Amino acid sequence: MSHSFCLPGPSSPLFSPMVEEANSMDKRINSSQEAEVRKGPWTMEEDLILINYIANHGEGVWNNIARSAGLNRTGKSCRLRWLNYLRPDVRRGNITPEEQLLIMELHARWGNRWSKIARQLPGRTDNEIKNYWRTRIQKKVKHGESFDYQHVMLTDEASTSTSQTNSVEDGGSQPSYTEQHETNPDALAPQFSTESSDNFWSVEDFWSMQSLNGD
DNA sequence: AATGAATGCAACCGCACTCTG
DNA sequence: ACAGAGTGCGGTTGCATTCAT
Structure with a gap:
């Protein structure tokens, strides 16, 4: 099955603010301890990597996914992120x-x-x-x-x-994604956030895009 | 306009359970 | 039967955002 998402590369303008943040964090990590896993809020890049990896390979052993996808996260963290946020069928917003x-x-x-x-x-x-x-x-x-x-x-x-x-x-607490809109308002690639407003791509948009790409 | 309090949510932690060799 | 790895679950925390003063 081919589920490629055409992920923008790390050099893409889309990622620049976020990547800078991630890189600066990586630097801190690398300088102290290479193998230290990342904690805290997920970046858009990490989300895309995880989505793309699972779309291509499916779910499996989470520790392997984390390692194989190149995510510097624990399997546990990947699982949580996937189940609570990234899964295509996850409904967000108002509880009826x-x-x-x-x-x-x-x-x-x-x-x-x-x-x-x-x-x-x-x-x-x-x-x-x-x-x-x-x-x-x-x-x-x-x-x-x-x-x-x-x-x-x-x-x-x-x-x-x-x-x-x-x-x-309206985005709730996903500031890390929407912030980049400020710093890079003219990014060519679509913005990715949980917002449903006109200027942003939501997780749902992302998955519908994925289905349009013909999986 | 500034600031402190309250709120909401994502993510982490620790423990228990299940699976596998 | 046992041990270690992986997973699931509930509780808790940290922090960004919103509200009230």
């Missing part, structure tokens, strides 16, 4: 009222079995559900002693239409 109700019902039944709960919500990840529960629902449960599904849903729907809407769809 239906999903919220389901989460609450399943949590009432199973407790903090996030992965189990996530399996009932196609495209949602355990991490996302866990975060959602802790930041939205648990907070409300704490404040209002009596746990009223209906109330939680109604109030959260309101917040969904305001703050939550921008949490992911």
Whole structure:
């Protein structure tokens, strides 16, 4: 199968700000210890490498993927990034009222079995559900002693239409990708971010592009 | 406009489980 | 049966962003 993504090379203008950052980090790493693995936020380059590698070779042993793809990351880190963010079927953005109700019902039944709960919500990840529960629902449960599904849903729907809407769809916390737009606004290659705005490419765009390339 | 607090999310950590030789 | 490697999972943390003053 040929799933090549036509990745822009590291010298591409698209990557320059990010690569600079990565390089400076690499320098620090290389100067201290060659084999030290990278931690912290993923760069766009790393994402593309991982996506491209898995598209070509499929999933496998994560430590091998990390090594073979040339990513200076642990297999664990690659797996997490793939499952929570890069997978083509991962749904991002607003949790619908239906999903919220389901989460609450399943949590009432199973407790903090996030992965189990996530399996009932196609495209949602355990991490996302866990975060959602802790930041939205648990907070409300704490404040209002009596746990009223209906109330939680109604109030959260309101917040969904305001703050939550921008949490992911406007890029959320992916500053490292969008920053480059500032430093390199005229980059020829498409921007890659989670934003759905006109000027940026989202992960979804990337995968639809991939399917257009005829895999 | 500045700044401190609150919030939300990505990513890491540690432990437990499963698989394989 | 055992040990080591790999994986899955839940808890926690760090930090960027947003909000309130």
